[in-house]
Amino acid sequence: MLELNNIKKTFNKGTPNEFILYDGLSLKAEVGDHIVVVGSNGSGKSTLLNVIAGSVYVDSGSVVLNKIDVTNKKEYIRAQDIGRVFQDPKMGTCSTMTIMENMSLAYNKGNKYGMEAGLLKHKREMFKDMLRQLGISLEEKMETKAGALSGGQRQALALLMATMGNPKLLLLDEHAAALDPKTSAIVLDLTESFMTKDMTSIMVTHNLADALAHGNRLLMLHKGKVLLDIKGEEKKKMTIEALIHMFSKEEDVFTDTMLF
């Protein structure tokens, strides 16, 4: 489904700030893989998602999506099959548009954005039903601008919008990190509901407990390298203690924030 082959990426090449992040990173994901990525700050988690989505281009190596080499394809072209939610709730919604307008906009993904009415009035009840499932009363705020919503409300909306077109690949970058525990749980539950057999997802988190509770594959990154890649039963059996024990010899693999 997704293949990263021997990716090399250096930031600020040729300057004193030159920084080699990936020196031959490879990763394969099959349909139905729901990968949770953990790793300390700067280990290259966000960049991994950026490389896949096309917001960062690699120096060498290839990115293959659904058997198509997209290494040199622009972000908006790859986006057709990709749904994305960022840590910042602002990145996933348009603040000057209402919930109804935002959802109409997202629902049209995959089709042409032409001169037809932007507002999908006939989908209103469907949108409301989708919002109702969140259980945070967003369905009563259809005419509220996204900019006037709280971070958690906005992120829940962003997640709904990102998954509306049934993307083949869902990229989530600490999308529940900025939320309070209750909203974070709601957003993660909703996320879980998209982790189906015919979808693929990559979810970055700083929280080891969340990482163990979600997905069917665990990837641990450190300094741009894959330290650990476990799936299925092996992942199910994994505990925080075992993880910490495994890497007790390495420095800065874990930070305090990852444990709580």
Add this chain to the structure above:
Amino acid sequence: MDVLISGIITQGFIYGIMSMGVIVTYLVLDFPDMTVDGSFPLGAAVAASLLLSGVNPWLCCIAAFFAGTLAGTVTGILHVKLHIKNLLSGIITMTALYSINLHLTGKPNLFLGNAVTIFTFENGLFAGIPSSIATLIVAFLIAMVIKFALDWFMKTKKGFLVRTVGDNPQLVASLGQNIGAVKIIALAIANGFAALAGAVICQYQQFFDISMGLGTIVMGLVAVIIGKTVFGRIRLIQLSTIAILGTIIYRATIAIALNIGFESIDLKLITAVVFVIALVLSSSEIKESIVRLFKVKNNA
């Protein structure tokens, strides 16, 4: 109606067409577009030169509109494809347009003389109506056509993208749409409006002057800030309405200043002062969005 008052409102409607473009680039697209100072006289130059060669005045307006969209497209391409900063892209196009406008007209001023314009009412529909009122009605109708076209566009799917790209370009990319293309469309429309306003003003005052574009953008911005400050809080008010009403108030301010003894050479000075006053009096939200726009940044 007093000829002076009808003149103010007429000009308010005409310049209002330009302000509607400005509100699209500045407030919706978040793009400080200086092209307008060149596309406004471009519209006038196109209309004036075509009129004098006997072309139907309405066709002249349409031609001017398309010339303006072309100018906006050039600015958009400079910014999107060549990654030139937004402010600079507009300045480059505006500079080039100065020569192009001169080429179109052949000289720095052009008098339309007795050429038939959209404001020629010898006979027909407006027979018996004072010409100042007939002029007002025509200006009003053009402004309304543009207003409703813009309102409609902003509600289309493409319009939704334009609104999104100014607020959150990442979302546009995430939706699988080309950010650059959306910006170019918005710039084309805005400059089409500016050029149309130029074409209409040129027929209204019956002459073209190469420097008539000077300060157009400042004028548009003042109008937008005034409109936003005075009418911005009205629920569901359209941006286009804000632009037109803001322009009329601005024109009235200028007329009052001239009436209490300022001379026409003071016009730009008055505009500058009104700009500062409007900016100071405007809500912090508008102030921030305008000031932020002119901090040089690159968001190609």
